[in-house]
Amino acid sequence: MAEEKGKKMKRSEANTVGSTNASKTASPAARPAGAAAKASEGSLNLQNLEVFYDKFRAVNNVSLNIEPKKVTALIGPSGCGKSTLLRALNRMHETIPNATVKGTITLDGIDVYGPLVDPVRVRRVIGMVFQKPNPFPTMSIFGNVASGLRLAGASSKGEIAGIVEESLKKAALWNEVKDKLNEPGTSLSGGQQQRLCIARAIAVRPEVILMDEPCSALDPIATLKIEELIRELRTEYTIVIVTHNMQQASRVSDSTAFFSMGEDRGGYLVESGLTPQIFTAPTQQLTEDYVAGRFG
Amino acid sequence: MAITKENRFGFGRGIRVDALFRILFGSAVVVAGILLAGVVLSMVVSSLPVWNIQTPLSFVFGDRWAGEVTQPDGSVVGNYGAFAVIWGTVVSALIAILIAAPVGILAAVYLVEFAPRRLAAPLTFLVELMAAIPSVVIGLWAAGDLSIRLRDSVEWWVASTLGRIFPWLAEDPEAPAAQSVFRAGMVLAIMIIPMVVAISREVIRSVPQSLREGFIGMGATRWETIRHVVLPAARVGLTGAVLLALGRAVGETIAVTMVIGNAEGIPSSLFLPGQTIASKIASNYAEASTPTETGALAALGICLFAVTFLLSLAIRLLVRRAARGGGQAS
Numbered sequence: 001m002a003e004e005k006g007k008k009m010k011r012s013e014a015n016t017v018g019s020t021n022a023s024k025t026a027s028p029a030a031r032p033a034g035a036a037a038k039a040s041e042g043s044l045n046l047q048n049l050e051v052f053y054d055k056f057r058a059v060n061n062v063s064l065n066i067e068p069k070k071v072t073a074l075i076g077p078s079g080c081g082k083s084t085l086l087r088a089l090n091r092m093h094e095t096i097p098n099a100t101v102k103g104t105i106t107l108d109g110i111d112v113y114g115p116l117v118d119p120v121r122v123r124r125v126i127g128m129v130f131q132k133p134n135p136f137p138t139m140s141i142f143g144n145v146a147s148g149l150r151l152a153g154a155s156s157k158g159e160i161a162g163i164v165e166e167s168l169k170k171a172a173l174w175n176e177v178k179d180k181l182n183e184p185g186t187s188l189s190g191g192q193q194q195r196l197c198i199a200r201a202i203a204v205r206p207e208v209i210l211m212d213e214p215c216s217a218l219d220p221i222a223t224l225k226i227e228e229l230i231r232e233l234r235t236e237y238t239i240v241i242v243t244h245n246m247q248q249a250s251r252v253s254d255s256t257a258f259f260s261m262g263e264d265r266g267g268y269l270v271e272s273g274l275t276p277q278i279f280t281a282p283t284q285q286l287t288e289d290y291v292a293g294r295f296g
Numbered sequence: 297m298a299i300t301k302e303n304r305f306g307f308g309r310g311i312r313v314d315a316l317f318r319i320l321f322g323s324a325v326v327v328a329g330i331l332l333a334g335v336v337l338s339m340v341v342s343s344l345p346v347w348n349i350q351t352p353l354s355f356v357f358g359d360r361w362a363g364e365v366t367q368p369d370g371s372v373v374g375n376y377g378a379f380a381v382i383w384g385t386v387v388s389a390l391i392a393i394l395i396a397a398p399v400g401i402l403a404a405v406y407l408v409e410f411a412p413r414r415l416a417a418p419l420t421f422l423v424e425l426m427a428a429i430p431s432v433v434i435g436l437w438a439a440g441d442l443s444i445r446l447r448d449s450v451e452w453w454v455a456s457t458l459g460r461i462f463p464w465l466a467e468d469p470e471a472p473a474a475q476s477v478f479r480a481g482m483v484l485a486i487m488i489i490p491m492v493v494a495i496s497r498e499v500i501r502s503v504p505q506s507l508r509e510g511f512i513g514m515g516a517t518r519w520e521t522i523r524h525v526v527l528p529a530a531r532v533g534l535t536g537a538v539l540l541a542l543g544r545a546v547g548e549t550i551a552v553t554m555v556i557g558n559a560e561g562i563p564s565s566l567f568l569p570g571q572t573i574a575s576k577i578a579s580n581y582a583e584a585s586t587p588t589e590t591g592a593l594a595a596l597g598i599c600l601f602a603v604t605f606l607l608s609l610a611i612r613l614l615v616r617r618a619a620r621g622g623g624q625a626s
Contacts (some may be wrong), residue, residue, distance in 0.1 A: 018405060025533055090513070092509065092512065092513055095508070095509065095512055097412070097413065120515050120516065120517050121515065123512065123514065123515045124514070124515030125516065127513065128509075128513035128514075130506060130509060130510060130513070132506055134504070134506040134507055134509070134510040135510075136511065136524075136525055136528075136529075137507070137508060137529055137533070138511065138525075138528035138529055138619075139528075147511070147514065147524065148514035148515060148516075151515055151516050151520060197510070200510075200514065201513075201514065204514060204515060227369065
């Protein structure tokens with residue numbers, strides 16, 4: 001069994017998308033907040049990544065290249081470790097007691113888990129949008145978007161207002177909220193709330209945005225808007241999206257990584273590649289069965 | 297019973313059941329309301345005799361609980377002033393809240409946000425156990441050992457520093473008082489801290505994890521998340537926790553009676569003995585021999601009601617104003 005999995009691992013490594021973009025500019029920790037990302041920034045590389053909850057290995061030996069300024073979809077059945085993997089990318093899993101990581105994750109060549117790296121800074125460079133829209137209930141629409149800027153140390157009112165407007169425009173929400181910026185973020189509809197959360201994430205000018213099933217709580221029309229938004233955002237940000245919706249993966253992503261669950265209930269990478277290839281000509285039977293809807 | 301085409305929508309049983317329960321639950325509310333009204337009414341009726349010898353205004357603002365004399369012709373002359381005990385109640389409760397609210401809320405934050413799970417459970421149990429200590433036991437401890445320790449540490453220190461500037465924090469270094477209003481406040485704080493912790497803990501726990509994650513995911517530290525997301529979201533519940541604790545502090549009787557010294561009048565310093573409404577009623581009720589005196593104590597009871605209500609109102613307004621200020625800032 002272990003041997004079998006080992007084989008799969010090797011195949012998946014051979015299948016990694018894109019090239020390794022090592023040795024790029026400043027470290028994520030040293031990058032000043034608000035500095036615009038450069039064209040080739042935001043390439044993530046995972047080497048032999050394993051994530052544990054106590055002794056349970058939730059993610060098994062994943063090696064994967066995530067290309068900059070592209071959308072990479074992580075798909076697979078429930079419980080295969082996609083969300084866990086996603087959260088390991090910006091060290092969000094560290095908020096869960098006893099979660100640990102082995103292997104390496106680098107952003108533009110810099111180790112995200114390096115000894116001097118501040119996880120708080122990592123999350124400013126690698127932002128996150130969650131499954132359920134979670135606007136901060138005690139903050140206004142404006143306050144929600146501005147909160148990250150204030151955390152990053154921005155204090156000039158004009159500058160904050162400018163970035164809030166820009167972020168809301170990028171998140172395709174500005175026209176709907178420009179006249180009620182002082183109303184609570186929770187007064188918006190579900191789809192608007194999720195776009196507010198996206199605006200909030202891009203306000204701090206990250207290089208990478210992680211999205212954990214961002215549309216699973218939304219209706220089809222709101223979903224469509226978010227998908228359009230994701231396609232627009234990819235020109236500026238590297239996007240990694242976990243989704244249960246295969247159509248969504250094929251609609252929005254450039255590359256797809258398919259995960260499955262091993263005998264030990266740990267998730268592993270089956271294969272990854274350009275999205276059209278994964279959906280039309282996968283190399284693994286497992287992938288073919290999954291994308292054809294035969295299981296999962 | 298077989299389901300037929302005619303009865304498949306039922307016979308109105310669901311409607312009848314709902315109506316029955318509405319009456320049942322509604323009557324519980326009515327009972328509570330009647331009890332409350334009954335208490336207030338009985339206090340007012342019992343207090344009536346005292347209004348024969350003085351006005352409510354002279355009662356509330358008179359600072360001497362002078363007592364009464366029955367004249368040879370049978371008429372009663374006297375004066376009961378409640379201001380000193382109202383003062384004692386408000387001041388001791390405020391001292392208690394000023395200590396218990398921050399300590400209790402911070403402890404609750406620690407239990408929910410920082411304590412490792414293995415530590416959180418026993419600590420929580422301990423706090424709940426503390427809340428269950430009978431107040432007379434705390435009173436025994438407070439009146440003996442604790443009272444002397446507080447006098448020789450906190451009181452001595454405050455009196456010899458701030459006391460030199462503010463006379464209401466001064467004490468006689470040669471003969472510090474054996475009992476004091478300040479110590480009553482400290483004892484009340486000890487008694488209500490477990491309550492503040494227990495309720496605040498539930499309130500903070502009920503703040504959705506997704507909000508914390510959202511803020512941490514934007515590059516916030518744990519502290520920033522607590523400060524900007526968790527505490528604001530828990531604000532209303534935390535206010536409730538403090539108000540409930542305040543209610544207990546204002547009404548607490550036994551332990552306060554044992555440490556406050558039960559001295560008449562408003563003391564010139566917090567480190568001198570005083571009296572609260574509750575301690576006054578408790579220590580005078582057994583000896584009250586005339587309808588006028590019993591009436592005066594009942595009137596004190598009404599004052600206690602009013603003090604609790606006004607203090608709660610003040611704290612609510614304070615929190616609302618603070619929240620509005622915070623809202624503008626964010």
